[in-house]
Amino acid sequence: MKKYASIIVSDNLKIRPGEEVVIFADRKNLEYCDDLACCIRGSDAQVSTFYIPEIIRPVEKITDIHSNALISADAVIYILETKGEKLDLSKEVAFRHYLCSLPIQYKGRVCMMPGFSEEMKEAAMIDYSELNRRSRNLKQILTDKNIRIMTDLGTDVRFSLYQREIKIDDGDLSKPGLFGNIPAGEIFTAPVEETMNGRLVIDGSIGGLGQVKMPFRIDIKAGIIQSMDPIGKKDDIFEKFSEICEYDSPATKRVGEFGIGLNPGARIIGNMLMDEKVEGTVHFAFGDSYGLGKSSTKYHTDLLIRNPSIFVEDRCIMKNGKFIADI
Template sequence: MKEALMMQGARTIMDNCVSLKAGETVLIVTDMVQENIAKVLAAAAVERGAEVVVSTMKPRQRAGEEPPKLIAESMKFADVVLIPVSYSVTHTFAVKEAAENGARLLVLTDFTEEMLISGGIEADFRAIKPVCKGVADAFAKGSKVHVTSPGGTDLWLDITGRRGNALYCVVEPGEFSTIPTVEANSSPVEGSANGRIVADASVPYLGIGVLNEPIVVDVKDGFITDIRGGRQAEVLKKDLASHNDPNCYNIAELGVGLNPKCKLCGIMLEDEGVIPTAHIGIGTSITLGGTVKAPTHYDLLMWNPKIEVDGRVLVDGDKVNL
């Protein structure tokens, strides 16, 4: 009977997030772990008169791994693509190319059944849209960014000429968003990031989750040069080294959490929307406006960021100055 409660969130997705119309084709890309969520989404889509196809794959081995070619090709021909999966495929060529073909894509990575019932899914996404777009527009118009935090972050980035991405869980043709995080982000110019990141909120990957102690990351000329901290830092450090790819250390993203309903819990798409947090993404940047494709994309979250764009304070903790 839990599915009856989950249908409320599924209906929010169909009506408010993708504006599904009768007769449209919906492709649900899932894996063998997330099939129950896919089933509820399919029921809500059928309820609205859509043509629904569910493609189930083996769970990916890591975030950022491409889906099978058969599924990737199918994604290009759907009106709506919903992606409830265990490991993120957000930062993949498959998502990028499906968006370029006009699909409306919504990514539900590491979703739990409870996330369709309460939490970030309860937010009024359209009401949040103006703030989210305002921060993204400020990024798009900006050049020099300085990120600091009480925990010790002190990072400089150059975002000259880079787009600002507003992910507020509502998509038009050619757009993708994650859900239920609401965030504005941008991808810095490759090689431009310098300074220090202190993640003291969450690293919602690799089983790390909510942080017990800070992870300190040194950055030079766009790449991580050192990672230190306790046990959780070692998990991150060992995983990045295991891929034997320098692009895993690329500074790929600056993102700001903007969903007042999200709560820090160690699950990526809840954590990244939390106010007042910011995150620094590392690894792949191709879906955000950058040029780097890596085997991974992870996000390092900090509390109470202060973000200055060209000397003007844009974000200061839970305050956004537009």
């Protein structure tokens, strides 16, 4: 039952004897915290936990006690719930920023597992050496190329990746300064904003909002959302995403990310932590580009597209969600 935790500790983080690990968890995720702590102790490492009750969330700033622990930790694991009736994650931006950046500035590495659930265990128990091989091959295919994404529902968008750094999320969190998610399994970058034109049809899920029930269209010019309209009637998810786009406009309407899922054990459940890793999907984000592009804001909203066809310089590498190129 703890195999997923053993893999995270031994294969992803590669915890070594004598290391100090800090876990941040809440009530819903205490079982996963216990599993990880058990495996960490089994590796002859030391583990400390911070329990974050729902009543004090959102946590808007980090405490001195948190800071001291993060600075001294060799590894940090974050397992907090991402949904709640009164939970506004935008107010936890500063807390998450320091939780990730402080360990990396010193000697630590960070494993982010926000909203981890039972459905994600299989996606954590994959062949990471194979994921690494395929990620690197796909990165080489995409580097500095012109890309076109199409779907049967009407997505048809073009953009360039010229001189844009492509990041690999292959689950390797073994060295100081590394940061990543579990489940892992994507490559991502930021399109060259002014080259992105066309239409997206969103039919997968939206970060923080869940699975899309009513697909909707987004028309884009020079990397900025020009208009949006539902295919059918408007629903709550469409309305909420429309609101998010106005939070810090135009930054929240500017493209900030393009990614391709590569995890064969992942499936769409409405949580972007795993959804964006599903093989046979692509995702775009609007808002902050994490330093990979020009967009900068405290907001970053991912949108998932199912069963895409991907063209690289007019060469089709994926057809309706299936790789046809050898990666």
